[in-house]
Amino acid sequence: MSNTLLRYCRFGEPESTLELITEPLLPRKANTLRVRMRLAPVNASDLIPITGAYGHRLSPPQVAGYEGVGVVTEAPEEYAHLRGKRVLPLRGQGTWQAFVDCPAELAVPVPDDISDEQAARAWINPLAATVMLKSFPPTGKRVLVTAAGSECAQLLGQWALRSGARDVIGVYRSSVHADKLLRLGIAPVAHQDMQAIVHAAQRADVVYEAVGGKLANTLLSHLPETAHFVSYGALSGQPFNMQNRAARLHWFHMRHSLATMNAAAWQTEFQVIWALLRQTPLCDVTLFPFQQWQSAIAHYKTAGKVRKPMLDFTAH
Numbered sequence: 001m002s003n004t005l006l007r008y009c010r011f012g013e014p015e016s017t018l019e020l021i022t023e024p025l026l027p028r029k030a031n032t033l034r035v036r037m038r039l040a041p042v043n044a045s046d047l048i049p050i051t052g053a054y055g056h057r058l059s060p061p062q063v064a065g066y067e068g069v070g071v072v073t074e075a076p077e078e079y080a081h082l083r084g085k086r087v088l089p090l091r092g093q094g095t096w097q098a099f100v101d102c103p104a105e106l107a108v109p110v111p112d113d114i115s116d117e118q119a120a121r122a123w124i125n126p127l128a129a130t131v132m133l134k135s136f137p138p139t140g141k142r143v144l145v146t147a148a149g150s151e152c153a154q155l156l157g158q159w160a161l162r163s164g165a166r167d168v169i170g171v172y173r174s175s176v177h178a179d180k181l182l183r184l185g186i187a188p189v190a191h192q193d194m195q196a197i198v199h200a201a202q203r204a205d206v207v208y209e210a211v212g213g214k215l216a217n218t219l220l221s222h223l224p225e226t227a228h229f230v231s232y233g234a235l236s237g238q239p240f241n242m243q244n245r246a247a248r249l250h251w252f253h254m255r256h257s258l259a260t261m262n263a264a265a266w267q268t269e270f271q272v273i274w275a276l277l278r279q280t281p282l283c284d285v286t287l288f289p290f291q292q293w294q295s296a297i298a299h300y301k302t303a304g305k306v307r308k309p310m311l312d313f314t315a316h
Ligand SMILES: NC(=O)c1ccc[n+]([C@@H]2O[C@H](COP(=O)([O-])OP(=O)(O)OC[C@H]3O[C@@H](n4cnc5c(N)ncnc54)[C@H](OP(=O)(O)O)[C@@H]3O)[C@@H](O)[C@H]2O)c1
Pocket: 042, 043, 044, 045, 048, 124, 125, 128, 147, 148, 149, 150, 151, 152, 153, 172, 173, 174, 177, 210, 211, 232, 233, 234, 235, 236, 237, 252, 253, 254, 255, 302, 303, 304, 305
């Protein structure tokens, strides 16, 4: 049997670096599940490593993709109950391939009432949001999120409000996001509206920040010293100045949280996430047949997109 996968053998722009190849499926290792993939999203978290941003701890060749959903085709006897069931095959191989092998104890069973489209993106952004909110609680606080058009920021904003945040302001780049933010209870502020951003920063208690560069500098130079500034992304590709600030600065990287999370705690986190996702509208998706991965990445790179691109392994 063969496997089709998207691999990169050097760092660079994903469009020119990824290659779709077909190769024989190797035998499954002990204590792993083999999963036939159904859907995998295209997230910032999938594309950034391909550019070499984490080159100090990741070396090609690698199969791209961090999350997704599929059906178990092979399992060790201890996990025989998972054969034919949907799981998230996480923390094993890259997920942008037709068959993924993953550590059996870390595969997350998907409840029947969760759709493939919800399940495929149940990890990176939802877990980052829940862990950040646990680590830097928003209860009773004035919260500010940046990149407010992103799925991660919208989960942070909605779940901060559920946790009792006083209010949430969302700084967005494309105006297409403003109405949705209002519907979610997040007060929209345009990226260019420096006066409103400075005013919001002066009153903020917690900032969850994913843009970096000029926006981060503006926020940091106006936040009060009691505020917490949580940096979890750098979508602008620009660093920020760490000197000119009074607020407390924190870095959030999911891999640090995973390093201290055992398999039982990992599975428990997903019980929380399934419950939250049942009550949280995620953005719509656009499905791209796996073979059309270049179109999926082009869609991802379109400014002002409101639908998450997903690779569809079931389309032929
Ligand atoms: N640290 C961690 O462990 C961790 C975990 C999960 C996610 N993240 C980070 O969370 C962020 C969001 O990920 P996602 O999957 O939720 O994204 P997403 O849904 O794909 O949305 C990306 C958003 O980023 C905005 N954006 C892109 N470039 C920008 C720029 N230069 N300036 C301002 N906004 C920009 C886009 O704005 P437009 O709508 O205007 O195009 C879009 O709304 C990423 O930085 C990702 O790395 C970090």
